[in-house]
Amino acid sequence: MKKYLQALVNFWFLPVDSRCYSLVRVCYAVAAIVNLSVLFPHRSSFFGSSGMVVQKHFSLATPSILFLTQEASEITMLFALVCMAMLSLLIGFHSRVALAICCLWHVSVHVALGPMSSGFDSVLRIYGFILLISPMPGGIKESIRGRERPVVPAYGIRLMQLQLCAIYWCTVLPKWLNETWRSGEYLWYFLNSSFSSVPHAFTVEYALLLKYGTWGTLVFESTIPLILLCGKTRRLGLFLGFLFHAGIALLSSLYLFSVAMIPAYASFFCCSDFTKRRFLPGGDS
Amino acid sequence: MSNQQCSDLPSSDTIAEGLRPNLRQYFLSLFFAVLAAHMFSPLLTYVSPNVLSLPKSQVLSVLGLQENWGMFVEKPYIRDLGLKLIIISSDGKSRYRDPILPGFRAGPANLREMLFFLYRIRKLALGNRKAFSSYLQSVCASIEKNEGEKPAEVILQMFIYRVETLLPKSHPDRPRDMPKAKRRLFRESCR
Structure with missing residues (x-):
């Protein structure tokens, strides 16, 4: 029993380069800023008293800082405050406090928007929570001071990697069970739906390609976690993930999902990716 | 997992020899294991929806940690x-x-x-x-x-x-x- 517990501790507490966390933190901040800036023009539609959604009053059962006010000017100030916290997180200035504000914001948006919050909101919310409980190496202050590179436990990175696996496997299993996916017709329906950003003519011209695209999506979502987890194919996985999400961003209105997945993929970068000699000419790699 | 590929950090074997986990690390490891299991819990509901229906926790809901990745399964009409x-x-x-x-x-x-x-x-x-x-x-x-x-x-x-x-x-x-x-x-x- 002790042997297994020891193995479990080793799994979560393996030391990793602190820059792994810094990269995820920066990517998370970028994704959060993009999400905030896309939401900003619609703040009065969804959060104000003159908007489309009737907001409830603040209660402990449904806590949201967006229920504290209905005034348009105060909601704008709230957006500005959260934007400052996200910028602070980006540069690593009081990261933990900034991240706590970001998490509070994402939970508040989730509660206020309800079912209108989408998968990309969930990704940012969950990754924010994992980052919050992860080691938070110093950001800008540490960079200014010198070349300190502390080694920190891997549990945060591990959780983020497992979360990416969970996202893909939990989404692909019901797809394998669905007839439209198995017959290869799904992408045709999707690209002709309200989520698409391509004209109908495209789907007529490339009907066969869309069939292979549907099956390709199933194969990709089933295998990408394994490709990323395997050290030898990790970089291939990062490249395939980039192509897949670039495709989603180009062909649909779900580009925010692709942006939200950036920190998830960033958790698969490891310390060797940060070593200069690997990329510089004349290096010893 | 991929972070073990780092050549400039101690290998997991070295850590296993040198590391003496304390009680806090044991508890945290168990907590992380539960968290990881929660991430994959929707798989169980897909495999056997009638037998396994996981309760919706208000705490998870408030924290925004519900795992629901079943969107875009049904064809949009x-x-x-x-x-x-x-x-x-x-x-x-x-x-x-x-x-x-x-x-x-x-x-x-x-x-x-x-x-x-x-x-x-x-x-x-x-x-x-x-x-x-x-x-x-x-x-x-x-x-x-x-x-x-x-x-x-x-x-x-x-x-x-x-x-x-x-x-x-x-x-x-x-x-x-x-x-x-x-x-x-x-x-x-x-x-």
């Missing part, structure tokens, strides 16, 4: 929405407005606005006849605020353009005599 508001004033005269508040802008013009209406259509499909009620009350309040007079009634006119209408006529999924768009009206008296 709405291609587009044509929305218009018909405002009936107290003297019986009617006028048209666009649906996006505030300002009665045309729409839905982006993903969030589309999700707003799609969610209500889904509620409607599940039998909630009041799915558009709160939105139409907001329309009443907006008209009163902008024009100084509360209308007697507001009607949301919705044309639903279905994806199936784009299918070739020979396709088995295409219903015969399908209209180009389905028209729905939702009425609400202004209180």
